[in-house]
Amino acid sequence: MRGTWSEESLRQLRAARHAGDWAALVALLSEQLLAEVLQQVGDAVGEAVTARVPGAEELAAQCVVGLTERDWEGDAELARQLEAALGPGPVPVLRPLPVDLAELSGLLEGDPGFGGGRIDLTTGDCWPQQADSDEQTEDDEDPERWLPVWCEGSRDGYRDMELFIATVGDADFTDRLEIAITGRGAFRRFKDVLARREDELHRFHVFAEERQRGRARAWLAGYGYRPAPHDLT
Known part of the structure; x- marks a missing residue:
C-alpha cells in the first residue's frame, strides 16, 4: 500500500531527480502517493518514459489522471507534456x-x-x-x-x-x-x-x-x- 511523503522519502525523491536516476525514481514513486507531488515529479516521470524505464508509462498515465482531476494552476500544462511523452497527445510547442x-x-x-x-x-x-x-x-x-x-x-x-x-x-x-x-x-x-x-x-x-x-x-x-x-x- 502506498504511503505518504516523509522528509526522508522526499529527500530520496530529490536525490533521484538530481542524479537523473529514473529507475530509482520510478521505484520510489511506485510506493508513494502521487497526488501529493505531481508537480514535483511530472517532468522526471516524462524523462523516465522517454528513457523507457519499466513502469514509467504506467506512472505517467496515473500522473495525467491526477493532474486532470486536480486541475490546479499549471496542472494542465504538465498533463499535456506527459501525454505527449506517452504518445497520444500532440507535442507541446x-x-x-x-x-x-x-x-x-x-x-x-x-x-x-x-x-x-x-x-x-x-x-x-x-x-x-x-x-x-x-x-x-x-x-x-x-x-x-x-x-x-x-x-x-x-x-x-x-x-x-x-x-x-x-x-x-x-x-x-x-x-x-x-x-x-x-x-x-x-x-x-x-x-x-x-x-x-x-x-x-x-x-x-x-x-x-x-x-x-x-x-x-x-x-x-x-x-x-x-x-x-x-x-x-
Whole structure:
C-alpha cells in the first residue's frame, strides 16, 4: 500500500531527480502517493518514459489522471507534456528551458519590495532583482537573452493557506488557523500555529510547494517555455 511523503522519502525523491536516476525514481514513486507531488515529479516521470524505464508509462498515465482531476494552476500544462511523452497527445510547442521552478516561484511570489528579477534565456538561471543590479552587462536589455519576472505579491500564497485549512480534519485546529490568517501578519501567525503540529507543518510545506511550482510552470508557459529535463531541485 502506498504511503505518504516523509522528509526522508522526499529527500530520496530529490536525490533521484538530481542524479537523473529514473529507475530509482520510478521505484520510489511506485510506493508513494502521487497526488501529493505531481508537480514535483511530472517532468522526471516524462524523462523516465522517454528513457523507457519499466513502469514509467504506467506512472505517467496515473500522473495525467491526477493532474486532470486536480486541475490546479499549471496542472494542465504538465498533463499535456506527459501525454505527449506517452504518445497520444500532440507535442507541446513550448520551448524547453532549464529553469528551477522553485527559484522562479521565489521571484514571482517574494516580497514585492525586493521580489522580481529576470531569467537568463541562455542558461535558465533566475536572477533576483538585487543580485541582478550587481551584475550589469552590456546586453542587459537584449530580449533574446533576458525574460523579465515581475513580483506578483502574496495573494496566491494567502489563498494557499485558505485552501490548506480546508483540508485539516481537526475542527479545533482549523478554527485556530482561520483566526491566525485574519488581519496583518497572517503569514507569520499561520506558521506559528502550524509549528505546534509538526505533521501538519510538513504537510503544508509539501502542499504549498506543489501549488507554487504549478503557478511558476503556468507563468513560464505563458511566455512560451516549459522546464527542461534538468529542473531538478
